[in-house]
Amino acid sequence: MRFHCLPGLVSTSSLRLFRDSGVVHTYSTPSSNNLRFSTMSTITTVDLSPFTTTSTDKDARIKSAHALVETCHSHGFVKIKGHGVSKQEIDEAFIWTKKLFDLPTSEKMKAPHPASNMPHRGYSGLGQEKVYSKDDVSTQSADTGKVGEQLRKISDFKESYEIGSEQDDQQQNIWLPDDVLLDFRSYMTSLYERLADVSNVILQAIGVGLDLDEKAYKSLMELQSKRHCQLRLLHYPPITKQKLETESFTRLPAHTDWGSFTLLFQDAHGGLELLDPKSGDFLQAVPEEGALVLNIGDMLQRFTNDYFISALHRVTVPSLKDLPEDSEIPARYSIPFFVGPAPSHLVATLPQFVSGGSPARYEPVKFGEYGALVSKYQYQQSE
Numbered sequence: 001m002r003f004h005c006l007p008g009l010v011s012t013s014s015l016r017l018f019r020d021s022g023v024v025h026t027y028s029t030p031s032s033n034n035l036r037f038s039t040m041s042t043i044t045t046v047d048l049s050p051f052t053t054t055s056t057d058k059d060a061r062i063k064s065a066h067a068l069v070e071t072c073h074s075h076g077f078v079k080i081k082g083h084g085v086s087k088q089e090i091d092e093a094f095i096w097t098k099k100l101f102d103l104p105t106s107e108k109m110k111a112p113h114p115a116s117n118m119p120h121r122g123y124s125g126l127g128q129e130k131v132y133s134k135d136d137v138s139t140q141s142a143d144t145g146k147v148g149e150q151l152r153k154i155s156d157f158k159e160s161y162e163i164g165s166e167q168d169d170q171q172q173n174i175w176l177p178d179d180v181l182l183d184f185r186s187y188m189t190s191l192y193e194r195l196a197d198v199s200n201v202i203l204q205a206i207g208v209g210l211d212l213d214e215k216a217y218k219s220l221m222e223l224q225s226k227r228h229c230q231l232r233l234l235h236y237p238p239i240t241k242q243k244l245e246t247e248s249f250t251r252l253p254a255h256t257d258w259g260s261f262t263l264l265f266q267d268a269h270g271g272l273e274l275l276d277p278k279s280g281d282f283l284q285a286v287p288e289e290g291a292l293v294l295n296i297g298d299m300l301q302r303f304t305n306d307y308f309i310s311a312l313h314r315v316t317v318p319s320l321k322d323l324p325e326d327s328e329i330p331a332r333y334s335i336p337f338f339v340g341p342a343p344s345h346l347v348a349t350l351p352q353f354v355s356g357g358s359p360a361r362y363e364p365v366k367f368g369e370y371g372a373l374v375s376k377y378q379y380q381q382s383e
């Protein structure tokens with residue numbers, strides 16, 4: 001079991017997990033598989049088309065929902081096809097993402113993410129945001145007390161742009177002026193709405209798969225507030241072998257997401273790996289055309305009293321020995337969509353997941369307070 005507690009109260013087994021994954025640019029990934037498009041997959045794929053087409057086949061829906069829940073229970077993550085987002089829509093989202101990151105930095109900085117972690121909106125340049133695991137904070141603070149500084153000794157080699165709902169009452173979007181990238185705002189607003197709808201259907205499927213009664217189903221559905229999700233555009237620039245040899249950085253260190261669950265679209269270059277709690281190995285999320293990766297977040301873990309485990313995941317680069325001299329790791333783009341409840345929502349474990357053999361492990365927690373605590377050091381000036 002991992003992460004039963006907020007930062008600062010960490011179990012020994014979870015510390016071990018982070019230390020195992022903490023060697024940053026020497027993560028070993030088998031051969032150069034993760035640089036090529038491949039249909040090979042080590043992660044179970046579930047087809048949700050019975051939920052996203054006009055099919056009225058009840059048995060097919062139940063089968064698909066059970067497969068979804070069973071896979072999330074066993075691994076904490078799953079690949080999904082038949083989710084309803086077409087290849088054309090996915091391609092378009094990546095075209096916009098690339099258009100954004102292709103802009104000169106001075107233009108992107110016209111929508112700057114603030115120096116602190118709230119609002120978590122707008123553009124963050126290379127190394128500005130630092131992702132970390134809860135265990136890392138605990139280890140660092142025990143060492144020095146200078147958490148933010150320590151975390152930044154190895155920076156994340158990525159740039160990102162965060163977008164929320166236009167109806168979010170807590171955090172306002174930070175948009176580029178229209179003359180910098182015409183129609184970016186309207187396109188991203190519609191993509192946000194589209195992914196909020198898709199994730200709502202996925203949550204419904206989870207409810208069906210868990211065989212919840214009406215009251216429990218209602219509580220589950222509250223783990224998504226359509227006004228409080230987050231769309232994130234990510235660009236990991238190319239890295240030369242020489243740079244890898246001489247500098248310390250990572251693409252994205254191992255961490256869990258603190259919402260209910262995350263949907264992730266990635267390009268063909270790979271690098272995303274998720275920890276399989278059964279084997280203790282990181283599995284590569286080999287890119288598969290049209291498929292998305294769902295990973296469980298901390299809120300669903302707490303809601304289900306560990307029936308679903310929040311997946312530890314990271315984005316790696318190939319190990320140096322696999323790279324020819326003078327080579328370059330190509331750029332990577334990804335688009336996560338984080339699903340979560342309203343910040344004021346109190347997330348409590350569903351009674352049906354608590355029994356004599358499985359006692360309650362979590363205190364109820366307000367989502368907004370939890371998020372503020374675990375994201376405290378993401379931006380340098382938060383300390």
Ligand SMILES: O=C(O)CCC(=O)C(=O)O
Binds near residue numbers: 234257313334335336
């Ligand atoms: O880029 C990826 O594949 C993963 C992104 C991610 O895990 C995150 O932004 O939390």
Ligand SMILES: [Fe+2]
Binds near residue numbers: 313
């Ligand atoms: Fe993540």
